[in-house]
Amino acid sequence: MAAASAHPPGIAVSKKQLVFLRNAPRLFDLEDLLRSSAEVLGKGTYGIAYKAALEESLVVAVKRLKNVKMPEKEFAEKIKAISAMEHPNLVPLRAYYYSREEKFLVYDYMPLGSLSSLLHGNRGSPSPLKWETRIKIALEAARGIECIHSTSPSASHGNIKSSNVLITSSYRARVSEHGLSHLAPSSQNLTPEADVYSFGVLLLELVTGKAPAHGGRFVNLPRWVEETLIRGEGTRELFDEELTRFRSPEEEMLMLLQVGLDCTSLNPDHRPEMSSVVAKIEEIRHWAARKKDKLKEKEAPLF
Numbered sequence: 001m002a003a004a005s006a007h008p009p010g011i012a013v014s015k016k017q018l019v020f021l022r023n024a025p026r027l028f029d030l031e032d033l034l035r036s037s038a039e040v041l042g043k044g045t046y047g048i049a050y051k052a053a054l055e056e057s058l059v060v061a062v063k064r065l066k067n068v069k070m071p072e073k074e075f076a077e078k079i080k081a082i083s084a085m086e087h088p089n090l091v092p093l094r095a096y097y098y099s100r101e102e103k104f105l106v107y108d109y110m111p112l113g114s115l116s117s118l119l120h121g122n123r124g125s126p127s128p129l130k131w132e133t134r135i136k137i138a139l140e141a142a143r144g145i146e147c148i149h150s151t152s153p154s155a156s157h158g159n160i161k162s163s164n165v166l167i168t169s170s171y172r173a174r175v176s177e178h179g180l181s182h183l184a185p186s187s188q189n190l191t192p193e194a195d196v197y198s199f200g201v202l203l204l205e206l207v208t209g210k211a212p213a214h215g216g217r218f219v220n221l222p223r224w225v226e227e228t229l230i231r232g233e234g235t236r237e238l239f240d241e242e243l244t245r246f247r248s249p250e251e252e253m254l255m256l257l258q259v260g261l262d263c264t265s266l267n268p269d270h271r272p273e274m275s276s277v278v279a280k281i282e283e284i285r286h287w288a289a290r291k292k293d294k295l296k297e298k299e300a301p302l303f
Contacts, residue, residue: 016030016097016098016099017029017030017097018030018033018095018096018097018106019076019095019096019097019098020094020095021079021080021083021093021094021095021096022083022084022086024092024094024095027054027056027058028054028055028058028060030097032054032055033052033054033060033062033106036052036053036054037052037053038050038051038052038053038062039051041061041113042114042163044159044163044164044177045159045177045180045184046063046065046066046067046068046159046177046180046181046183046184047063047064047065047066047104048063048064048066049061049062049063049064050062050063050064051109059109059111060094060106060107060108060109061106061107061108061109061110062104062105062106062107063104063105063107063177063180064102064103064104065103065104065105065180065183067184068103068183068184070183072098075098075103075183076096076098078179078182078183079093079096079105079179081179082178082179082180085147085148085151085178085179087143087144087147088140088143088172088174089140089141089143089144089147089172089173089174089175090144090147090148090174090175090178091107091108091110091166091174091175091176091178092107092108093105093106093107094106094107094108107176110166110167110168110174110176111168111169112166112167112168112169112171113166113167114162114163114164114165114166114167115137115141115162115163115165115166115167115173115202115206116161116162116163116165116211117163118167119162119205119206119209119211120209120211128242128243128246129242130246130248131243131246131248131249131252131253133171134206134207134243135206135252135256135281135284135285136171136173136285137165137167137171137173137206138173138202138203138206138256138281139278139281139282139285140172140173140174141165141173141175141199141202142199142274142277142278142281143278144173144174144175144178145157145160145175145195145199145274146274146275146277146278148175148178148195149192149195149273149274149275150275153192154191154192155192156181156190156191156192156194156195157175157177157178157181157190157195158180158181158182158190158194158195159177159180159181159198160175160195160198160199160202161198161201161202161212162202162205162211164176164177165202191268192273192274193268193269193271194268195274196263196271196272196273196274196277197263197264197265197268197271199263199274199277200222200259200260200261200262200263200264200271201221201222201260201263201264202260203256203257203259203260203263204221204222204225204257204260204261204264205221206256207238207239207240207243207253207256207257207260208221208224208225208238208239208240208257209239209240209241209242209243210224210240221264222260222261222264225238225257225260225261226261235250235254236250238257239253249288252284252287252288255284255287256281256284259277259280259281259284262280263277
């Protein structure tokens with residue numbers, strides 16, 4: 001599998017084989033993977049991700065890990081723990097390969113790419129992400145993170161950002177890279193509260209359309225939102241132009257903005273738990289649905 005048509009440059013594999021996890025169907029083997037045509041999807045914190053096109057129109061995503069140094073038994077235990085987290089809003093891990101030189105993971109491929117690319121990669125498109133899709137993605141991503149946090153009091157993802165929220169062909173959100181932070185050498189400082197903060201930034205990104213980092217420049221979204229509100233320059237300045245040109249519901253957008261600000265409190269003890277965040281987003285959607293129903297009742301003919 002290499003970045004254009006063969007396997008990734010410099011990859012070294014031993015005689016070991018792919019290890020398939022749980023009930024993942026064995027539709028291919030290591031040789032098929034190495035023969036596949038592939039393209040680079042992105043370079044992240046834990047390695048390079050590739051799209052691998054196999055025979056029979058089968059496509060998978062492969063994450064080639066970097067800086068992971070641990071015995072095979074420990075690696076296998078951690079990977080099996082990751083694969084045990086099954087949830088509709090987590091990207092399924094199907095198989096892994098381990099050798100001293102190379103370690104990579106095989107996931108389901110998400111055809112629409114990341115939330116980040118959908119938000120920022122096609123600005124000015126005639127069909128941007130609508131508000132209803134954005135708040136649905138927010139809720140589904142929150143549920144995925146809530147699932148991770150539910151496994152133990154200290155469980156965390158460690159790298160929540162819009163590029164790690166992947167989107168299926170039916171616009172379902174799935175959180176990726178869960179568990180990978182615990183393969184890295186410096187994973188001891190990861191906390192659920194840090195995940196909540198990062199998710200809050202993601203919510204602000206969904207509403208404002210601003211990327212937290214752009215062209216190597218960091219934007220402190222929580223502080224920018226707070227300062228804009230304090231200046232009293234009007235809430236419309238806060239909203240993504242892609243939303244305002246489609247008459248999106250500003251009340252709902254402000255409600256989600258407030259959830260994002262709650263999550264990004266500078267005091268970790270003041271941040272809500274992910275279960276509470278899920279409940280708040282569900283509440284916003286239910287409120288919006290009730291409001292639409294009332295409008296329909298008013299507009300309905302008497303006879």
